[in-house]
Amino acid sequence: MTTETDGPERRPHGTGRLPTMRDVAEHVGMSRQLVSLVLRGAPGPSAESRERILAAAAELGYRPHTSARLLREGRTRLIGAVFSMRNPFQVRFVERLFARAAEQGFGVALGPAGADRSTDEVVADLLGERVEALVVFNPDPGTTALEDASRLVPVVLLGEWTDAPYADNVHVDEAGGLRAAVEHLVGLGHRRIAYVGGEDGLVGRDRATAYLGAMAACGLDDEVDVVPSGFSEEGGAAAARSLVARESLPTAVVCCGDQCATGLLAVFAQQGVEVPGRVSVVGFDDSYLASLSYHRLTSVHQDVEATVDAALSAVVDRTDGDGGARRRVATPTGFVVRESTGPAASA
Secondary structure, eight states, X not given: OOBOXXXXXXXXXXXXXXXXXXXXXXXXXXXXXXXXXXXXXXXXXXXXXHHHHHHHHHHHTOOOOHHHHHHHTTOOOEXXXXXXXXXXXXXXXXXXXXXXXXXXXXXXXXXXXXXXXXXXXXXXXXXXXXXXXXXXXXXXXXXXXXXXXXTTSOEEEEEXXXXXXXSEEEEEOHHHHHHHHHHHHHHTTOOOEEEEEEOSXXXXXXXXXXXXXXXXXXXXXXXXXXXXXXXXXXXXXXHHHHHHTSSSOOSEEEESSHHHHHXXXXXXXXXXXXXXXXXXXXXXXXXXXXXXXXXXXXXXXXXXXXXXXXXHXXXXXXXXXXXXXXXXEEEOEEEEOOSSOOOOTXX
């Protein structure tokens, strides 16, 4: 478990410890009580005393112990973030959350989840850190830990659409993103457009459903082709091997995420399947993986800033006592065309 800190502090000269309020008091020859009043901004001390104490604190590099102060006040101002360290979008979200939360006076406690750490375990650990809110990506199916936690702290569910009555929800516009991907490929002459995904919880299901809707909107119901896969590189690689084993390949593949697309592209390269000459490939997320020079992946763009802002807005309002209706926020998508898509081979 990792929490945000107030940054590095200087040690008093000749010691190996951080400067304390007592050090400031000894440095200026005043009482600790007077120094405490000045550093808390309390009324009483003279202007001269205030100036000398603040100058000494700056010289020594003294900074107040925020965590101790908050605990005395019965607060931690910590947001617990449950996410996968293997998911580039989720990692980028947490990086931005640190910066944006600090602007609102919050820190962030990290709760990495995965095959070895369940949602229940991570949530229990974060509640033990006395977090004041939880922001959670893709919880384990069937978990009751978040509903239980919502009786103690506000909960914001991220990534997947949900109407859970105990949580606010911020999710990407899956339908808009998949529609843009399919329409882009249709514009290049593709009709045999496969989809790799559909597994790994509600997000996998939602994106596969969005693909079906996009194909239907383009009059391609008869061309629907879903290859089951999760979001990992391994899932994409397995899907690619199953495609290569067929008598004929689709002319385009839309993947549920950039990681999945990366695994698929690796197998295509090993098997001599030219991209985009023989098969065009589209990812989802527009993570750093999409812009790597060796495959330059066309991808649906997720707006990490919009996701952070919506989640943080819900947290701040709820911790300030907002008891209004639950929020359901769909963040918009974009579409970034790179080098992995081109005209259909038969076009």
